[in-house]
Amino acid sequence: MHNRRNMIKYVGAGLVLSAGLAFPAISQAADMPGVTDTEIKIGNISPYSGPASAYSTIAKTIEAYFNKVNEEGGINGRKINFLSYDDGYSPPKAVEQARKLVESDEVLLIFQSLGTPSNSAIEKYMNMKKVPQLLVATGATQFGNPKVAPWTMGWQPNYQSEGIIYGRYIASEMPDAKIGVMFQNDDFGKDVLNGLKAGLGDKADMIVAEASYEVAEPVVDSQVVKLKASGANVFINIATPKFAAQGIKKAHEIGWEATQFVANVSNSVGAVLTPAGLEASTGLISTAYLKDMQDPQWADDPAAKDWNAFMDKYYPDGNKLSSFTTYGYSVAQTMVHILEQAGDDLTRENVLKQAASMNDVKLPLFLPGMSMNTSETDYFPIEQMQLMKFNGERWETFGDVISGEVGG
């Protein structure tokens, strides 16, 4: 109860001073908050508890990677002090933790705060305080709008880009497609759907049926049956893991011979395709931007070897099968890249500027041909993806890297 003890102390002081005398409680921020000659303080908010706690693997991987960086001498001689707090995926708690990081711990920036609701909750506060909210862990398209929120930037391909990529592929490669779309009735589902329509362009009437579901629904069987009945021959499954698996399974059970697309968030072999049935999943199409470490084509890839060595040494408890570990590894590398670019000028302004001027940055685990680009008007670092098909055992990438630049 250190807060209480503090309070009593404060009150004691307050009785000595005359009551009612107001004085500013917060000291003036230094030019480089969170930065000393030996340390850079970086904040993070992740769900270590609650319904989305599986995602905490990402923050744990990031922490492990920063340990590696620190052990190898840090960034320009400064060690990263990674302060990661739990918000239980609850927006009010995220606000509390963000304020703690900014006002109490005085971090340089908040990095990879996770989840659309939590990031929405702190976005206004971060921009008011002019503290960078960098590389947030959500694909919601709203987090890449420099006009409204110049201190907030995403990282992973946004959901709309993903939809655009599916749309472009179908429009050019599948001229006879009749599309049935199942989507989750929230920002994620609608973002992908909007992207899909944008990607199809003037062929948007290829979509013959749409069926939405609520996260609270137990099953999505009726949606799948309805889409099949519409006569669609392409099934686009824009769902979170549990529902995606149900959709794939149901389509197989009712003998729907459609080309199936499954959203990137739900392309985990372990969490989605295995429960849905590997036979039912064969032929599925999805997207990727990072190398799949289970794919034998990367067995001799030096980047994959580095990753394996990192996992063995710094995060031995981590699950190598989980895509969260490659994700965390890559996003941490992006953060390190930005800090290195900023050099010794580690003001919040300069770090943001460096984040917004990435030019053709390639990460080791990116699929060949991919790179990150940002500018003062483009706050979406990754906007390319490659399509891949499930062969019954693992994903195989095919075709070229496709750009899903929003509005491009």
Next chain:
Amino acid sequence: MSIDTTTAGTAGEKQAAASQTVLPAPAAATSNVKIMRAAGIALLVIGLAAPFMAGNFLIFQLTMMLIYAIAILGLNILTGINGQFSLGHGAFYAVGAYTAAILMDQFGVGYLWTLPAAGMVCFIVGFLFGLPALRLEGVYLALATFALAVVTPQLFKLSPFEHWTSGVMGIVIAKPDAPFGLPLNPDQWLYFVTLAVGLLAYVCARNLVGSRTGRALMAVRDNPIAARSMGVNTALFKSLAFGVSALYTGVAGALGAIVVQYISPDSFHFALSVALVVGLVVGGVGWLPGALFGGAFIMFVPNIAEELSKGLSGAVYGVIMILMMYAVPTGLGGLLKAALGALSKRSMNR
């Protein structure tokens, strides 16, 4: 308490001092009242001085603590005073928060006006929910209210309401500044608003409990059949208890929305309802000031648990809670009563 009781107390004390064994009980009782009042005044002074001593982050935490305390106060009226169990007060909190947010966001209503509005809406919702709940007792009522807590956040996501609620995207609210050019920053100002609302809520609750209505509510809790034969309209009072309880929680929700500046259906996960029940039990069921301790518990103990162990914060929180229930099964209210009881016994034996 009025001045009369104080003089009576001193008189009683003098008497007790004169003849040690004759009137020990009232003397003990009045000294307890004195201790409690002194504690209350000390708390109030702390409460008034705190925002000038603490940093903005701590002020924010204290504000949230007070908001939870108001919500727990509401739950206490229902559970502690009227004996009806609710696992669904997060739903009323959510309704209050959404009422305030929608009024501010869509209709440009001033934030202070949203508080009575949220209270009224929640009173009506609570009263109406109280009517069917009349048929349910104990665990069945708990289950029905549980359902309410699970359903409500989903309702805010539904597309027919999306025009107002913005669905899962939630509503962002601007933080109000202090009026009349007061030398307070927004955090300090909101703290004082919350403190004022909290004090008002506490005084009202106290008066309610001390009134004829309060006695009727307690009679319904202690023995519904006897209450009914005394002429108490049990159905009306039970629904009324639900309504008033929801009103309190709704006002807390509205304050919460204004202070956090953002609401979305995910803000009102079922865990919120459980947290309120935890706060109620920790503070002491049926003891109104306990709400403050309950609010402090659910606000600060999870943070302590997280500091002890990040990965196992939930488990640490659980262990703290179990220890708490093992050591003080009647909550802090019970502990305080026992302590005061022991104190007066000692003074009696002296």
